[in-house]
């Protein structure tokens with residue numbers, strides 16, 4: 094019998110990378126399963142071969158550990174050809190077998206078809222929540238999140254995820270508004286990265302008043318803007334021109350130099366890097382800064398090749414981890430293909446042992 098699938102949401106076009114990554118996670122735990130993904134659908138289904146492997150997979154999965162997935166859940170039921178005049182009844186019929194949940198997310202995919210369901214999903218959420226509450230299927234003390242993923246207006250998957258290991262945002266997408274004064278729209282990439290990849294404690298440590306930052310490949314200054322907004326004094330390295338308003342804040346010093354050779358006179362608290370360069374070159378540069386004690390926090394993009402993107406990402410992150418381990422530096426890292434990332438992923442490294450350069 095086919096097992097109930099695990100569902101992973103990804104950016105359309107990245108289904109095979111997401112599938113390869115989920116397969117690698119299952120393999121690492123010696124759990125046998127297989128992925129099924131339609132190109133450009135914006136999601137992957139992953140099937141385990143038996144129920145006990147499914148249960149084990151559910152216990153270990155964490156959205157923070159899956160780079161190419163923004164959200165996941167275990168789909169316990171699939172409803173097709175629901176009557177459009179009453180979709181609540183068939184959903185309620187299966188919900189009691191899924192889980193008593195603390196919260197509900199009515200979701201759609203990030204594909205063209207999926208986005209067309211966005212308005213409906215928003216509207217449907219309130220009546221469904223009321224119906225679930227009436228039946229006692231929403232409970233404050235539950236550790237689960239209920240997911241209703243609409244694939245078409247009469248077709249949905251119903252499942253659940255652990256609150257602590259899935260995203261609280263619909264489809265795992267943190268919606269942000271571009272600030273009016275930001276020099277570029279890519280400012281949103283760093284804003285999202287900080288909020289998704291860094292814990293509150295890590296953010297507090299990185300963005301203390303009086304802390305410093307370096308932005309490699311900074312022009313026109315969208316990322317520098319985010320650091321300045323969070324109270325940092327920033328060294329912006331780029332041959333290009335920086336935004337005038339940002340420079341007028343007097344929180345930025347502009348170095349028109351090559352970011353692959355420039356180093357700060359004193360270590361900075363936060364390094365960010367958004368250069369369009371070969372991922373292995375960026376990975377080596379980040380390793381150099383971290384192992385040299387030039388920074389404790391590093392946030393950077395790895396621009397992805399066209400093929401075998403998961404392998405390239407795994408190699409680059411592996412390279413940095415190996416170098417830090419060789420240097421005896423304990424560290425934390427997390428990476429994600431964020432909503433505002435296109436052909437790139439964003440990576441965060443934090444040194445746990447504090448290193449200062451003499």
Ligand SMILES: C[S@@+](CC[C@H](N)C(=O)[O-])C[C@H]1O[C@@H](n2cnc3c(N)ncnc32)[C@H](O)[C@@H]1O
Nearest residue numbers: 277279310312313314315316331351352367368
């Ligand atoms: C994608 S843009 C950065 C956009 C910026 N993060 C923002 O939000 O406005 C990449 C920048 O990297 C710079 N760059 C590329 N190679 C560089 C190098 N070797 N040294 C310094 N800057 C470099 C380019 O000049 C370009 O301005």
